[in-house]
Amino acid sequence: MSEHDDADWIFTSGTTGKPKAVALTHGGSVACGIQAMPLWGLDATSVHQSFAPFFTSTGCHTNLLSCLAAGCTLAVEPDFHVVRTLERMARWGTTSTFLINSTMQLLFDRVGDDALAALELPALRRICHGGQPGGPAFYRRLWALAQRMGVELTNVYGLTEGGTAGTMLTPAEHTIALERMGSFGLSI
Numbered sequence: 001m002s003e004h005d006d007a008d009w010i011f012t013s014g015t016t017g018k019p020k021a022v023a024l025t026h027g028g029s030v031a032c033g034i035q036a037m038p039l040w041g042l043d044a045t046s047v048h049q050s051f052a053p054f055f056t057s058t059g060c061h062t063n064l065l066s067c068l069a070a071g072c073t074l075a076v077e078p079d080f081h082v083v084r085t086l087e088r089m090a091r092w093g094t095t096s097t098f099l100i101n102s103t104m105q106l107l108f109d110r111v112g113d114d115a116l117a118a119l120e121l122p123a124l125r126r127i128c129h130g131g132q133p134g135g136p137a138f139y140r141r142l143w144a145l146a147q148r149m150g151v152e153l154t155n156v157y158g159l160t161e162g163g164t165a166g167t168m169l170t171p172a173e174h175t176i177a178l179e180r181m182g183s184f185g186l187s188i
Contacts, residue, residue, distance in 0.1 A: 025184070047075055047095050082111060099128070105138065121141065130156040
């Protein structure tokens with residue numbers, strides 16, 4: 001077996017809406033796990049919580065393999081539920097979590113900023129968000145919440161075809177990104 005051999009095939013609809021198999025190699029899968037360790041902020045003491053299903057690249061590569069590489073705990077959520085997810089974070093001692101932007105929006109809408117900021121989550125160090133676009137108001141609201149909670153933010157967007165997290169915004173880059181948010185580049 002070679003690092004260039006297929007490790008698995010993951011089906012994705014991409015931008016076409018028609019499912020297609022994407023072959024990911026052993027080398028690419030391992031690289032994804034190693035590359036995601038700093039994204040989640042993982043070390044051997046970490047508890048990373050995610051509800052990403054294992055039939056996705058996030059579930060089987062970015063989450064699972066990064067926790068394996070770090071030698072830490074992956075707390076697998078059976079589903080996303082506003083109340084139960086937060087309860088599990090407290091009970092499991094979650095240190096980092098990945099929430100797609102729509103789940104963060106659900107937390108804002110159903111729990112509220114003040115109640116989220118007041119949660120007893122002493123182990124939580126980092127929230128990674130992304131996987132979907134969000135507007136300037138959403139990102140500013142999330143930044144304000146993270147400041148109140150005393151946690152770091154990372155942002156990630158990737159594609160199954162790439163096998164890795166793709167682009168990443170580190171905790172240190174968030175303030176710069178918030179200042180630069182707006183109309184940059186050329187509209188096509």
